[in-house]
Amino acid sequence: PPEAKKPKIKVVNVELPIEANLVWQLGKDLLNMYIETEGKMIMQDKLEKERNDAKNAVEEYVYEFRDKLCGPYEKFICEQDHQNFLRLLTETENWLYEEGEDQAKQAYVDKLEELMKIGTPVKVRFQEAEERPKMFEELGQRLQHYAKVAADFRNNDEKYNHIDESEMKKVEKSVNEVMEWMNNIMNAQAKKSLDQDPVVRAQEIKAKIKELNNTCEPVVTQPKPKIESPKLERTPNGPNTDKKEEDLEGKENFGAEPPHQNGECYPNEKSSINMDLD
Numbered sequence: 001p002p003e004a005k006k007p008k009i010k011v012v013n014v015e016l017p018i019e020a021n022l023v024w025q026l027g028k029d030l031l032n033m034y035i036e037t038e039g040k041m042i043m044q045d046k047l048e049k050e051r052n053d054a055k056n057a058v059e060e061y062v063y064e065f066r067d068k069l070c071g072p073y074e075k076f077i078c079e080q081d082h083q084n085f086l087r088l089l090t091e092t093e094n095w096l097y098e099e100g101e102d103q104a105k106q107a108y109v110d111k112l113e114e115l116m117k118i119g120t121p122v123k124v125r126f127q128e129a130e131e132r133p134k135m136f137e138e139l140g141q142r143l144q145h146y147a148k149v150a151a152d153f154r155n156n157d158e159k160y161n162h163i164d165e166s167e168m169k170k171v172e173k174s175v176n177e178v179m180e181w182m183n184n185i186m187n188a189q190a191k192k193s194l195d196q197d198p199v200v201r202a203q204e205i206k207a208k209i210k211e212l213n214n215t216c217e218p219v220v221t222q223p224k225p226k227i228e229s230p231k232l233e234r235t236p237n238g239p240n241t242d243k244k245e246e247d248l249e250g251k252e253n254f255g256a257e258p259p260h261q262n263g264e265c266y267p268n269e270k271s272s273i274n275m276d277l278d
Helices: 022-069 079-096 104-152 165-192 204-221 242-254
Strands: none
Touching: 022 079, 022 104, 079 104, 104 165, 104 204, 165 204
């Protein structure tokens, strides 16, 4: 019936014995396991990349050097070494695709070092042959420049007559020493073949250029001392005029007609003018 009431339902709250610390400990251990696993994966990827990079470095070295041995490097290695090195490069290439397909990183590092012991001196001889003439040319130009300055000084050139003689002697001494060094080195290098190590490196020639410049440049670039112009004498009433200017002014006015005054041609002569005054 409409006036009937719904029965009331009694709710009972039950507390379960759950340990909060246990839940937290479980989550912490799981998190640490994930972090540790991820770290191992990252390290493994890193090691694998390094291993592949080392392997690729060996492969690239084989291809690059084999091409250059039949090109620009050919003159910089003797015939016997040339044949032996080509054979070693081929053997290394075969190794990479056979037992060297899946080696540890260190195996590839060792193989590359073995190749570079033979290849690096060849590469250096080639590079030095390219750079050495440029450095010798630059050194020769600097020597000519400083030698000319010293010669001009001895010929009393006004550009250098303000330099002390003892300073210029330092320039001459340095020029002579470096010139002798260069001549000796060039003569010794001329006796070497291209497949032999050079007598001097381009870096050593560059150091000689720097040494020469450091000694000579501060001397030859000394500026001339400035000569101050004489000050004009002043009179009590102001600056004294230059006598030469007065003389020049007098000369310019000499023989000129006297100034006209009041429209008269001859101001010193009296003249009468009749004027009708109203």
